[in-house]
Amino acid sequence: MPDRALRLGIDIGGTFTDFSLLDDATGELVGLKSPTVPADPARGVLEGLRILLAERRVDPGDIAYLAHGSTIAINTVIQRNGARLGLLVTRGFGDVLELQRLRLPYPVTFTATRPAPLIPRHRVGEVAERILASGAVDTPLDTDGLLAEARRLVETEGAEGLVIAFLNAYRSPRHEAEAKALLAARHPAVPVTASHEVWPQIREYERTLVAILSAYVRPRVAGYLERLEAGLREVGVRAPLHITKSNGGVTTARDARRVTVETLLSGPASGVIGAAHVCRLAGYEDLLTLDMGGTSADIALVRGGQPGSSTEEVVGDFPIVMPAVGVSSIGAGGGSVAWLDAAGVLKVGPRSAGADPGPACYGRGGLEPTLSDAFLGCGFLDPDHFAGDRLPLDPEAAARAMEPLAAALGLDVGRTAEAIVEVATANMYAAVSGVLARYGVDPRDLSLVAFGGAGPIQACFLAREFHLARVIVPPSPGTLSALGALTADVRRDDVRTIHRRLGATLAADLAAAARDMAAQARRWLAEDAPPVPSSVLAFTADLRYVGQAFQIEVPLDPAWLAEPGLGRLRDAFHDRHHRLYAHADRSADVELIDLRATVIGVTPKPSLRRPGRGSGTPAPIGSRPTHYGGARHEAGVYRRRDLLAGHEVRGPALVEQDDTTTLVPAGFVANVDDWGNLVITPGVLLEPA
Structure with missing residues (x-):
């Protein structure tokens, strides 16, 4: 056992790699920013880790827990340098990647074109087979045709991996499973991914795309994790590596290798989780988070202390229907x-x-x-x-x-x-406006949480535009995403497409599906997840009125499934529909499309060290001329480590620390709360006209 209980969080950004080292016994939290090595991110992590261990005189064997947020997967998709893949689909559906969806991504742009698919048409093979939406077999799998197409893709087209996405495989995976077994036997050196194993949900384009993305990023993610784990062992870190996921949870490195698509938004999700945790301790639960680093600015909403979740995120040019923390990114960073x-x-x-x-x-x-x-x-x-x-x-x-x-x-x-x-402020204003409009949120109800290396400099300018009540800068803003990796719970999401009308005949089948999903969740916790002291299982249902094209997600109490008519589930849908759209037709038929299950393994949350208490305004260590808004200001300079709970700093001021600088403009006042957060409130500059 380690002599000390240390927990290490790591987050790779486009410019810097961030480290947060937490001593569970004392609550002491230290951070480090080290330059990222784009050509070999694992080397950048190990170089920064060696600096941290040396500066803090830490025995690597004392690190008992290690969690890591990574941008390897998302960068692979954006840069389009993933695996060379071949796709096998049902005969007649070879254009699924070309057609995508009816709506163009930019419908008001006359010259808009659909994004180029990750797999070109000549590396798509069609196979005779057909399973109906009921799950019944209409056309048996043509195994000879399957093997012939696979041989063409591998030997002629040079495919390094194969993806199988047959029609209606979400309902019955028998043909996909049979095809995968045949291909694994015939081409043992070629990885094969079946869509039903990644995300078995209705909508063939999205299901196919998720499977492709998982296979596309797997070689780079798996190779990176292998190099990193080997390097950690050389450094002397014995703690197993854990990886943050797009849904805001964390899992083992082994599980992350299996379903690599779940790590696409690993890094951005970590920052939101960290911001929610730190602000929840201080009593702030409705937040707009601004994670501004060297490459991008990531924006998200937190309501009631919980990060917003979405199944409509877009990575690069591609929609991701798997649950993810709702993060909007723009290219506005320090670099x-x-x-x-x-x-x-x-x-x-x-x-x-x-x-x-x-x-x-x-x-x-x-x-x-x-x-x-x-x-x-x-x-x-x-x-x-x-x-x-x-x-x-x-x-x-x-x-x-x-x-x-x-x-x-x-x-x-x-x-x-x-x-x-x-x-840059105007760019962020446009992005934030879109997020607020999407969720129907009044910005005056929110606190802006600024972190990342550049966020605390930019925050007050953005807050002024939205008339926000306050800006919160956590104690270690430059490395908060790394802290978020430490506070993330273990999480797994599952989906089962049902697509039936609510009624007496559905209740029993829905209850059986819920029991099966619960058993799968328990099995995952026991076999693949990091150990946790307790867990919670929650269900939701995707519902819509008959005739609608898209559905809304409604929390589902398993006790409701004992009711033959599912009346309380129906009422919950009407209520939520009314809240979202100010309309509900309680006489209309309702259908359930998907049943979702989320299991959360609750991890111990760190108790951060509180600062000592002070009062009044401390003396600055100096001053520096600044200029913004067309005027010059002599700003007092303060060291963050000198500020105690109860201290007040009036702008113009600069608060400096190792991982960032916080700008307190003229007319703003910063107060240090009991948890060491800088809470910046506006003066006359933010008063509405």
Whole structure:
């Protein structure tokens, strides 16, 4: 057993890799930001870990728990550098990836085209077989045709993996299972993925796509995890590796290798989980989270202390119907490049300078102006104390990078830096507006939680636009996503398509399906999940009025299944439909499309150390000239570690710590709460007109 109970969270971003090390006995939390190595992220993790262990004099054997959020899967999809795959489908459905869905992704753009599929048409093979929607066999599986198509895909087209997605396999997987067994025997070196094993839900395009994505990212994710686990053993870490999932849960590395598609939104989900945990301790439960790092800004809603979940997320060009924490990402991070479009209009992002070469101010050969260069030009960053003093910044290089933009805009370099920050704020405003409209939320009911390396600098500018009541900056904002990995519960989601009208004949079958899904959940907890002291199983149902094309998810109490007519489930659907759309037809027939089960293994939540108490306003350690909004401000500079619960800091001010800097603009006031959060409230700048 380790001498100390240490828990380590790791989160890889496009620019920095973040570490959070928690001592369970004392509640002490320390963080570290280390440059990401894009060519070999595992090496970047291990290099940063060695620095953390050396600086904190930690025995790697004392790490008892290790959780990791990764962007390997999502970057593979966005960059389209995954496995070369072949697809086997039911005869007549070879164009499923080309047709996608009827609606174009950008219907108001006359020149819009459908995204190119991950598998081109010539690597799609059609096989004679047919299972009806009832599950009955209409056409037996043509095994000779199957093997012939598979041979063509592997030997002629060079497929490195095969995906099977037959029509109505969600209802009966017999043909997919038979085909997989035959292909595994004939091509043992070629991985085979069957759609019913990944996500057995109605809608053939989405089901096929989820299976393809899982196979597409598997080689890179599995290879990364293998290298990382080997490196951790060399460092001396004996704790098993756990991976965060898109749904906000965590699982073992072995389970993550099996269904790699579940890790697509691993990194963004971790940040939301961490923000919800820290703010829940302080009594804040309705949140708008802003995770702004070096590459992107991720935005999410938390209501009642629980992160919002969605089955409508999009990764790259592709819809993901599996449950995921609802995160919207835009290309607005510290490394986002500022540029002029053909009309001479200033833009920021989505392209990023990344970690290599990085922003011009990093002094690593970057020549293009970025948001970080603008932050430095506005005086928000201390060039001599950045990233824990590990990365000195070059103000002259930042200014040189912005000079061409300044000349083209007819501005001086200082005003150009302000303009870059303002455009980035406008980009985030547009993204947040879409999220709020999608869920029908009044922003004045929310607290903005700012984290990531750049979030606390940008937060008050965004809060001003929405008239938000407060901004919350957690104690370790730059590494909060890594902390989120530590606080995530073990979680598994399952779905079963039913597609029948509510009524007496459905109740017994629905109860049987629920019992079977519960048994599968218990088996997963026992065989594949990390050990947990307790677990919770919850059901929901996807319901709609007969004739509707899309359904809404309604919580389902298993006790309701004992009612022959499912009356309480029907009433719950009407009530939710009315809340969402201000309309409910209680005389109309209702049909159940999918039954969903979620099992949550509750992990022990860390008790973070509270700061000591103080009062009044502490003396700043210095001051620095800043400029924003067309005006100059002499900002007091404070060290975050010197601020105690009860302290107050009035803007203009800068609060510096190893992992980020918090900007408190003129007219804002920051108070330190009992948990060490900076709670920034507005002055006259945020009063509605």
